[in-house]
Amino acid sequence: MNELFHTPLHALHVELGAKMVSFAGYAMPVQYPSGVLHEHLHTRSKAGLFDVSHMGQVRVEGADYITAATALETLIPVDILGLEPDRQRYGFFTNDAGGIQDDLMISNRGDHIFLVVNAGCKANDIAYLKARLSGVAVTEITDRALLALQGPAAETVLSTLNAKAGSMRFMDVASLSLAGVECWVSRSGYTGEDGYEISVPSAQAEAFARDLLAHPDVAPIGLGARDSLRLEAGLCLYGHDIDTDTTPVQAGLGWAIQKVRRNGGDRAGGFPGADVILAELGNGAARKRVGLLPEGRAPMREGVPLFAQVDDEIPIGMITSGGFGPTVGAPIAMGYVPTAQAVTGTRVFGELRGKRLPLTITSLPFTPANFKR
Amino acid sequence: MKYTEEHEWLRPEADVIVVGITAHATTQLGDIVFVELPEVGTKVAKNEEVVVIESVKAASDILAPIDGEIVEVNTDLADTPALANEDATGAGWFFKIRPSDVSQIDGLMDEAAYNAFIA
Numbered sequence: 001m002n003e004l005f006h007t008p009l010h011a012l013h014v015e016l017g018a019k020m021v022s023f024a025g026y027a028m029p030v031q032y033p034s035g036v037l038h039e040h041l042h043t044r045s046k047a048g049l050f051d052v053s054h055m056g057q058v059r060v061e062g063a064d065y066i067t068a069a070t071a072l073e074t075l076i077p078v079d080i081l082g083l084e085p086d087r088q089r090y091g092f093f094t095n096d097a098g099g100i101q102d103d104l105m106i107s108n109r110g111d112h113i114f115l116v117v118n119a120g121c122k123a124n125d126i127a128y129l130k131a132r133l134s135g136v137a138v139t140e141i142t143d144r145a146l147l148a149l150q151g152p153a154a155e156t157v158l159s160t161l162n163a164k165a166g167s168m169r170f171m172d173v174a175s176l177s178l179a180g181v182e183c184w185v186s187r188s189g190y191t192g193e194d195g196y197e198i199s200v201p202s203a204q205a206e207a208f209a210r211d212l213l214a215h216p217d218v219a220p221i222g223l224g225a226r227d228s229l230r231l232e233a234g235l236c237l238y239g240h241d242i243d244t245d246t247t248p249v250q251a252g253l254g255w256a257i258q259k260v261r262r263n264g265g266d267r268a269g270g271f272p273g274a275d276v277i278l279a280e281l282g283n284g285a286a287r288k289r290v291g292l293l294p295e296g297r298a299p300m301r302e303g304v305p306l307f308a309q310v311d312d313e314i315p316i317g318m319i320t321s322g323g324f325g326p327t328v329g330a331p332i333a334m335g336y337v338p339t340a341q342a343v344t345g346t347r348v349f350g351e352l353r354g355k356r357l358p359l360t361i362t363s364l365p366f367t368p369a370n371f372k373r
Numbered sequence: 374m375k376y377t378e379e380h381e382w383l384r385p386e387a388d389v390i391v392v393g394i395t396a397h398a399t400t401q402l403g404d405i406v407f408v409e410l411p412e413v414g415t416k417v418a419k420n421e422e423v424v425v426i427e428s429v430k431a432a433s434d435i436l437a438p439i440d441g442e443i444v445e446v447n448t449d450l451a452d453t454p455a456l457a458n459e460d461a462t463g464a465g466w467f468f469k470i471r472p473s474d475v476s477q478i479d480g481l482m483d484e485a486a487y488n489a490f491i492a
Binding site: 030031035036037038040224228297298299301323324326331353 | 403404406407409425427429430432451454
């Protein structure tokens with residue numbers, strides 16, 4: 001793994017016995033000795049600490065917030081101008097066909113906008129921002145790690161370091177001193193649990209992570225459990241459930257496009273693929289992302305074709321994420337089917353090892369979200 | 374007990390051979406959540422896919438270690454696949470096979486050879 005980038009927590013992962021894998025050009029922990037199942041359940045019941053330093057942290061700065069927000073709204077179909085200071089919002093870059101180029105978090109940091117983008121897309125995202133935006137400075141932040149503390153105990157743990165952490169609401173952002181470290185904190189995450197994402201100066205990241213891990217409720221969690229947690233939470237993984245061929249409406253992410261950017265809104269359209277996406281918001285899309293519950297115990301994973309009838313020749317769609325849901329205690333999956341079939345309770349068939357096995361279309365998420373609204 | 378390079382163990386018992394996978398293999402696979410067993414009465418040839426194991430992260434195949442007929446499968450694994458993790462060489466056995474040529478197991482590794490193999 002000599003060719004891979006290391007995050008500032010690499011030595012700590014190795015010391016903790018993590019199994020390291022290559023992910024988006026980084027050596028990342030996929031699991032620790034306790035295993036994916038235990039890590040998953042620990043996060044749901046206590047608090048899990050994730051290294052997400054591979055993700056891109058980007059600063060977008062103009063003459064003022066309005067300049068930067070106005071510029072970004074040409075690329076992202078989200079109400080960024082109307083985002084209050086110290087608040088965060090989920091969004092995505094779209095392409096001219098209405099497909100999703102990446103999904104990201106957008107924070108109003110007062111004098112600038114802070115973005116967190118996917119590891120595998122960050123080089124493209126930054127080049128794209130620089131090429132497409134004028135009058136704003138786009139800077140990749142390379143001297144900070146990013147940690148996520150997720151789970152019902154996260155609030156108590158972080159509040160012991162700074163009481164202000166506890167008073168943050170879901171999607172609030174703040175600069176907080178935590179154990180003497182200057183941190184950029186957001187009350188968010190990607191597990192369906194309450195929790196925080198914490199940007200920490202690289203030089204202090206390991207000591208900070210050790211401080212958090214010293215708490216009896218905190219355990220290190222790898223990418224394996226991160227994937228099963230986000231799947232149970234019905235959250236899309238870029239490159240799997242969403243990609244350049246998937247529109248936000250097909251993906252069930254229309255909620256992230258605020259009224260002001262839709263037809264009839266003050267700043268309707270003006271982003272790549274707006275004609276396609278706004279038409280789909282009005283008329284519906286041809287296909288939709290759905291939850292799928294395989295009958296029986298066999299997990300059905302990404303790539304399994306879906307059929308309307310057990311002996312049909314032509315598939316109607318495909319599973320884009322699937323596996324075993326440790327909290328659900330059963331196999332779970334997400335995938336795309338034609339909108340006419342995307343009705344809860346509809347039975348479809350997945351082809352697994354040459355056999356057609358039934359699945360039931362279900363609403364998402366598989367486990368209820370636990371956010372502090 | 375005999376072992377294959379695919380991390381199966383074989384334990385002769387009367388006129389059949391009990392087959393499972395080693396603790397080393399279950400550790401590598403991680404938490405096992407599903408085991409698809411063959412049907413009793415199936416005749417299998419050596420190196421034929423006979424069992425599918427799904428861990429939290431991935432699916433893997435187990436190959437028949439010898440020629441023979443499946444005479445019993447561990448139905449407890451259907452309800453409690455984690456038995457394979459918890460008691461790999463005991464309650465987590467997969468199937469019993471009646472060998473068509475019992476001498477086929479002679480060429481397999483013994484415990485010392487297997488331990489050296491995974492070391």
